[in-house]
Amino acid sequence: MARARRSSLDGDIFRGGSSVTEQASTGAQQAHDPLSDVELRVLGCLMEKELTVPSTYPLTLKSLVTAANQSSSRNPIMSLGEDEVSGALDRLRERSLIRRVYPRSGERREKFRQVADEVLELAGGRRAVLTLLMLRGPQTPSELRNRAVRLHEFGEPTELTDALGELAGRSTPLVVELPRQPGRRENRWAHLLGENLGVQPADPQLGDGRPSVERHVGAPAVMTPGPHTVGAAAPPMSPALEPFRSMLGRWEGDGVGEYPTIDDFAYTETITFAPLADKPVIQYTSTTRHADDGRPLHAETGYLRVLGESKLELVVAQAPGLIEAGSGIATHPGGADDRHAVRLVIDSTIVSGTTTAKEVTATERCYLVTGGRLEYDIAMAAVGHPMTHHLTAELKRVGAASAL
Numbered sequence: 582m583a584r585a586r587r588s589s590l591d592g593d594i595f596r597g598g599s600s601v602t603e604q605a606s607t608g609a610q611q612a613h614d615p616l617s618d619v620e621l622r623v624l625g626c627l628m629e630k631e632l633t634v635p636s637t638y639p640l641t642l643k644s645l646v647t648a649a650n651q652s653s654s655r656n657p658i659m660s661l662g663e664d665e666v667s668g669a670l671d672r673l674r675e676r677s678l679i680r681r682v683y684p685r686s687g688e689r690r691e692k693f694r695q696v697a698d699e700v701l702e703l704a705g706g707r708r709a710v711l712t713l714l715m716l717r718g719p720q721t722p723s724e725l726r727n728r729a730v731r732l733h734e735f736g737e738p739t740e741l742t743d744a745l746g747e748l749a750g751r752s753t754p755l756v757v758e759l760p761r762q763p764g765r766r767e768n769r770w771a772h773l774l775g776e777n778l779g780v781q782p783a784d785p786q787l788g789d790g791r792p793s794v795e796r797h798v799g800a801p802a803v804m805t806p807g808p809h810t811v812g813a814a815a816p817p818m819s820p821a822l823e824p825f826r827s828m829l830g831r832w833e834g835d836g837v838g839e840y841p842t843i844d845d846f847a848y849t850e851t852i853t854f855a856p857l858a859d860k861p862v863i864q865y866t867s868t869t870r871h872a873d874d875g876r877p878l879h880a881e882t883g884y885l886r887v888l889g890e891s892k893l894e895l896v897v898a899q900a901p902g903l904i905e906a907g908s909g910i911a912t913h914p915g916g917a918d919d920r921h922a923v924r925l926v927i928d929s930t931i932v933s934g935t936t937t938a939k940e941v942t943a944t945e946r947c948y949l950v951t952g953g954r955l956e957y958d959i960a961m962a963a964v965g966h967p968m969t970h971h972l973t974a975e976l977k978r979v980g981a982a983s984a985l
Contacts, residue, residue, distance in 0.1 A: 615776045622649045622659060623669040624678055625715035627695035628708065629654075633731045639682045639692035642667060654728070656717045677914040677924065677949065683970040700914070700922075700951060701755065706744035709733035711755060714772040719759055721767035745770055818856035824890050824911070825863065827923055828950040829854050835872065836974025841966055847872035850974055852955065854885075861887040865897070885925075887911075895927050895946070902938030906931050907946070914951070922951045940964050953978040 616624070626648040631638045640648065642663055649661050670693055673679040677700055682692040698708050709732035713725055720728070726741050735741045748756040749770075759769045822829075832852040839845045848869045855864045863885040869878045883897030883905075891912065897905045909927030929944040943962040948955065959972040 616774050617669070617672075617776060619649075619659075619661060619665055619669045620673055621715050621775050622655075622661070623666055624673055624695060624697055625712055627679060627693065628697060628712040629716060629732065631695065632709075632733075639694035641690045641692050642670070643690075645670075645693065654716060677922070677951070699954070706733050706735055706740055707748055709735075710741070710744050710770075711748065711772055711774075714756065714770065715774065719769040719771040721765065721769050723767060725770070819859055819861045819887075821861035821887050821889075822856050822863065824913070825854075825885075825887065825923055827921055827952070828925075828948070828955065829856060829863070830978045831980035832955045832976040833979045834955070834974055834976025836869070836972055838972045840961075840963070840969060840971050842964055846878075848878055848974075849875075850976060852976060857884075863887070865895075893925065893927070902935035903941055904933050905929055905941075905944055907944065909946075914949075922949075924949045943968060 623645060626645060627640060630640055630644075630648055637644065646661060646663055646666050649655075649666060650659055652658050670679060674681065678697045679693055679695050682694055684691055698704065701711075703711060706729075709729045710725055712732060713720060713728055717728070722741055722745065726735055729735060729741075745756060745758070748754065749758065754773055756770050756772050759771055761768045818829075830853070832850075832854075834850060836848050836850055837845065838848065849872055850867060850869045853864075853866045856862070857864060864882075865885055866880075866882045868880045870876060871878055879900065881897050881899040883895060886894040886896075888894065891910050893909060893911055895905070895907045895909070899905065907927045907929040909925060912924050912926075914922045914924060925946070925948040927946045932941045932944060934941065941961055941963040945960040945968060946957065947959075948957045950956075955976040955978070957972070957974055958970065960968050960970045962968045
């Protein structure tokens with residue numbers, strides 16, 4: 582099996598010394614854990630710096646430590662070390678809230694970027710509000726408006742209250758209004774992403790037919806997209822494929838490629854995942870074209886064999902003369918019962934080729950589906966180079982897949 586290594590697509594990427602089985606057994610449990618204070622600080626810093634200093638974003642580990650420990654715009658003030666921040670980054674990757682960015686040519690340090698705004702469906706004022714609450718604790722609407730200037734410019738007075746109301750009114754609320762403190766004119770608001778909040782909602786009716794604050798301090802809500810096109814098609818497929826329904830269909834999008842032996846390039850891609858009728862197998866096809874002139878670049882086809890909810894195998898035949906087989910795990914970022922998101926992490930067990938094919942000795946693939954978005958990272962060891970990042974792409978669902 583390929584050497585254990587983290588990919589830029591975060592999630593249950595293998596840690597050195599951890600087996601596929603060990604990762605599968607812990608992934609679902611971790612998805613439901615609340616964020617620790619350190620994890621909240623690290624994620625909040627990434628969400629903040631992306632908007633306030635885009636020229637230096639994504640952030641290196643050293644930059645993140647500095648941001649987490651700064652004395653302004655933070656409550657409480659922390660003094661974190663690199664080990665603590667690095668550990669928080671590992672856990673946030675397992676929750677699909679951040680991603681690693683591979684060093685490009687001429688760079689030495691890996692960097693990190695957040696994708697919590699996508700996973701939690703945050704934009705504009707909602708993102709600004711949640712970021713401030715994560716970094717500075719409970720605040721009144723007036724405090725949030727004054728402190729959000731660099732993150733989002735609130736227009737009408739109702740825009741901020743509407744943002745708070747939307748976050749509080751979700752099926753799994755992300756914020757809650759607190760009882761008014763003596764001497765204050767406004768109630769404060771707090772986020773519900775962390776541990777040991779110990780707060781009660783201002784409106785006692787919230788506890789009538791709705792979970793209390795303490796019951797909401799689990800994992801952040803995974804995005805809840807609308808009805809899936811694939812779900813509407815209802816193909817006759819094996820029940821074993823139900824946990825993978827969100828990835829079935831036809832996808833189109835763009836990607837970029839790099840490797841030490843070639844020039845960087847951009848490409849367009851079409852991917853199809855289609856169930857084999859009554860079989861725990863998904864047929865996979867991929868074709869790519871050069872982004873500039875549309876000439877064909879690569880094609881591959883194969884099968885994903887599902888061995889339960891967490892284990893799977895992949896076999897792929899590639900047009901350049903390579904055959905690849907691998908095994909890995911599947912996890913659901915929103916928990917075992919969530920079917921809107923699925924993540925696949927696959928290490929090759931064997932790569933073989935024809936006499937004229939390029940020498941490739943190992944591959945690592947990571948796919949992440951969240952609603953109508955498919956993202957992947959692929960790394961490979963080839964032509965004498967160790968495992969090195971090769972491809973990154975982002976695609977959107979454009980059609981349903983029928984059972985074959």
